[in-house]
Amino acid sequence: MPIEIIQHIRKVIDLSDQEAEEFGSILLEKKLKAKSYLIQPGDQVSEEFYVVKGCLIAYCLDDFGNKHILQFAIEDWWISDFEAFFNDLPAKLFVEAVEDCELLGIQKSSLETLFKRIPKFERFFRIKTTNAFVALRTRILSSLQKNAKERYLEFCELYPDVEKRLPNYHIANYLGLQPESLSRIRKELM
Amino acid sequence: MPIEIIQHIRKVIDLSDQEAEEFGSILLEKKLKAKSYLIQPGDQVSEEFYVVKGCLIAYCLDDFGNKHILQFAIEDWWISDFEAFFNDLPAKLFVEAVEDCELLGIQKSSLETLFKRIPKFERFFRIKTTNAFVALRTRILSSLQKNAKERYLEFCELYPDVEKRLPNYHIANYLGLQPESLSRIRKELM
DNA sequence: CGCGACGTTGATTTGCCTCAACGATTGTGG
DNA sequence: CCACAATCGTTGAGGCAAATCAACGTCGCG
Numbered sequence: 001m002p003i004e005i006i007q008h009i010r011k012v013i014d015l016s017d018q019e020a021e022e023f024g025s026i027l028l029e030k031k032l033k034a035k036s037y038l039i040q041p042g043d044q045v046s047e048e049f050y051v052v053k054g055c056l057i058a059y060c061l062d063d064f065g066n067k068h069i070l071q072f073a074i075e076d077w078w079i080s081d082f083e084a085f086f087n088d089l090p091a092k093l094f095v096e097a098v099e100d101c102e103l104l105g106i107q108k109s110s111l112e113t114l115f116k117r118i119p120k121f122e123r124f125f126r127i128k129t130t131n132a133f134v135a136l137r138t139r140i141l142s143s144l145q146k147n148a149k150e151r152y153l154e155f156c157e158l159y160p161d162v163e164k165r166l167p168n169y170h171i172a173n174y175l176g177l178q179p180e181s182l183s184r185i186r187k188e189l190m
Numbered sequence: 191m192p193i194e195i196i197q198h199i200r201k202v203i204d205l206s207d208q209e210a211e212e213f214g215s216i217l218l219e220k221k222l223k224a225k226s227y228l229i230q231p232g233d234q235v236s237e238e239f240y241v242v243k244g245c246l247i248a249y250c251l252d253d254f255g256n257k258h259i260l261q262f263a264i265e266d267w268w269i270s271d272f273e274a275f276f277n278d279l280p281a282k283l284f285v286e287a288v289e290d291c292e293l294l295g296i297q298k299s300s301l302e303t304l305f306k307r308i309p310k311f312e313r314f315f316r317i318k319t320t321n322a323f324v325a326l327r328t329r330i331l332s333s334l335q336k337n338a339k340e341r342y343l344e345f346c347e348l349y350p351d352v353e354k355r356l357p358n359y360h361i362a363n364y365l366g367l368q369p370e371s372l373s374r375i376r377k378e379l380m
Numbered sequence: 381c382g383c384g385a386c387g388t389t390g391a392t393t394t395g396c397c398t399c400a401a402c403g404a405t406t407g408t409g410g
Numbered sequence: 411c412c413a414c415a416a417t418c419g420t421t422g423a424g425g426c427a428a429a430t431c432a433a434c435g436t437c438g439c440g
Binding site for chain 1: 250252256258260261272273276277305309312313315316319320321322323324326327328329330331333334335366
């Protein structure tokens with residue numbers, strides 16, 4: 001039984017051992033090698049994933065083939081192409097392992113069944129989504145009111161662990177910068 | 191009884207007349223004149239608001255006194271300082287009426303009670319929040335991969351009604367632009 | 381070793397900002 | 411009803427942050 005994810009949920013809602021057991025039974029373990037894809041554009045996205053171990057990024061390619069990282073995820077985070085997952089659309093994003101990963105997948109259909117049987121899981125996901133929603137609002141405000149250096153500093157404060165594990169050019173990309181620009185910013189900060 | 195909001199909810203979940211009644215009973219009607227504030231920084235934010243009529247913006251002021259519009263809302267949208275609302279923090283945002291408004295407020299405490307009595311409302315808000323979450327991810331992708339002109343065009347497509355009702359400088363601000371820049375973009379588009 | 385991936389540095393360009401000025405429109409008080 | 415101010419959109423000139431383009435050093439690895 002995956003202990004991490006149960007603790008993760010118990011931070012938000014109470015869970016009997018029985019309920020934890022039932023939740024555990026719908027999880028699908030998945031391992032992924034670094035540089036391989038969890039999701040690619042066009043895929044049907046029937047699962048969202050909890051990260052037990054490793055590091056991943058979600059990104060899209062624009063019309064000019066430029067990559068744009070929308071999200072990263074490390075231990076205790078969730079990742080997927082959420083738009084595709086929630087709206088039953090084909091994926092637009094790549095989700096790629098940056099390190100070797102251990103994941104727990106949840107099928108959308110299992111989730112729907114679970115919500116009906118044990119409504120408090122609906123509560124859990126409402127609260128998780130709400131937090132993610134608020135975090136995105138904060139990110140948008142940052143992009144509106146901060147310049148490159150400030151955004152980088154904020155990133156380092158918010159995600160010190162991620163900053164150490166991702167290569168420079170991924171961080172730059174996430175911040176909407178070119179690697180050269182981030183390099184100059186880091187130089188300036190020393 | 192406020193018919194609009196019940197229809198709004200019935201687009202997402204089934205609702206008996208009894209349940210609709212109960213929901214209606216916790217709503218608080220609020221009217222607001224144009225240019226007045228629904229929320230100001232420091233306020234305790236105990237409500238989120240459904241817009242029956244009118245148009246509002248949510249914005250913050252940065253350290254230099256510059257305004258940054260995070261969200262607007264017209265009929266059938268929700269608005270608040272959601273970070274403050276969900277996390278019981280003092281407001282950081284202004285929420286200001288751009289036009290005369292009619293709103294329906296829901297107290298957080300009423301909502302919690304409602305969720306316990308009728309869990310399907312938890313479902314409704316989970317789904318609404320999920321949609322909002324996905325929309326913000328799209329907005330972030332746009333800010334990463336599009337230039338000013340493309341973002342403006344996307345805005346016009348997504349929110350044609352809003353585009354007509356907000357003054358130029360509010361739209362510019364929402365897009366992270368100066369009014370002068372938006373003016374030049376519009377000129378170029380003709 | 382030799383190659384590719386990554387980070388860095390320099391030179392130049394560019395998209396948008398800043399500052400300033402000026403019509404057009406709206407609102408207001410005499 | 412007009413004079414005046416305030417608000418808003420527009421235009422021009424100049425500046426700056428970050429992008430772009432190009433080159434190079436370093437490191438890890440087949």
